[in-house]
Amino acid sequence: xxxxxxxTLKKDVLDPQGKVVQNTLINMGMKNLxxxxxxxxxxxxxxxxxxxxxxxxxxxxxxxLLVNLIIEDYKINKx
Amino acid sequence: xxxxxxxTLKKDVLDPQGKVVQNTLINMGMKNLxxxxxxxxxxxxxxxxxxxxxxxxxxxxxxxLLVNLIIEDYKINKx
Numbered sequence: 001x002x003x004x005x006x007x008t009l010k011k012d013v014l015d016p017q018g019k020v021v022q023n024t025l026i027n028m029g030m031k032n033l034x035x036x037x038x039x040x041x042x043x044x045x046x047x048x049x050x051x052x053x054x055x056x057x058x059x060x061x062x063x064x065l066l067v068n069l070i071i072e073d074y075k076i077n078k079x
Numbered sequence: 080x081x082x083x084x085x086x087t088l089k090k091d092v093l094d095p096q097g098k099v100v101q102n103t104l105i106n107m108g109m110k111n112l113x114x115x116x117x118x119x120x121x122x123x124x125x126x127x128x129x130x131x132x133x134x135x136x137x138x139x140x141x142x143x144l145l146v147n148l149i150i151e152d153y154k155i156n157k158x
Contacts, residue, residue: 006085006120021121025140032136034124041085041120042100045113057111061104 001046001054007067007074008039042066043079051078080125080133086146086153087118121145122158130157 009015018037025033044061048054058076067074088094097117104112123140127133137155146153 004085006083008120008122018121021144025144028143030136030140032126033140034126035122036124037122039120039122041087041118042097043087043114043116043118045115047111047113057109061109061112064107065100065104 001048001051002079003044003046003055003058004077004079005042005044005058005062005066005074006039006077007042007062007072009037010071010073013071040066080127080130081158082123082125082134082137083156083158084121084123084137084141084145084153085118085156086121086141086151088116089150089152092150119145 015037018035021038022033022036025036044058046054046057048057055076055078062074062076063069094116097115100117101112101115104115123137125133125136127136134155134157141153141155142148
């Protein structure tokens with residue numbers, strides 16, 4: 001069972017990496033750009049038949065390793 | 080108009096970063112884990128009213144800066 005996890009910085013946390021991308025695009029002549037924020041994306045393949053327990057496992061993986069809950073939010077989707 | 084862009088390595092490209100995450104999880108005692116692949120995630124806010132031209136702009140941003148088309152795939156979604 002495959003899940004995608006998207007990890008993004010919380011709204012009020014500064015995102016220097018995204019800012020660099022944004023400035024680069026502006027320097028390249030890109031107009032009408034309001035903002036860019038960067039995050040992480042994971043595709044996790046879990047060997048479970050039951051969707052509920054599989055999702056629980058992915059949630060555990062996020063909380064234990066992938067996400068810093070103080071500054072980041074995350075979303076889990078089945079794919 | 081906001082778009083999310085997900086950049087992932089193509090299927091046959093090795094993903095050492097994802098492999099490290101996977102090995103770490105196994106060392107932490109996680110079972111039934113088949114695989115993890117890591118990618119990038121961007122949230123792009125474009126100042127356009129027309130959705131078609133906004134998407135075109137985001138696509139241009141991807142091709143010019145965010146994505147290495149030789150080894151990476153990308154997906155654009157409106158949010």
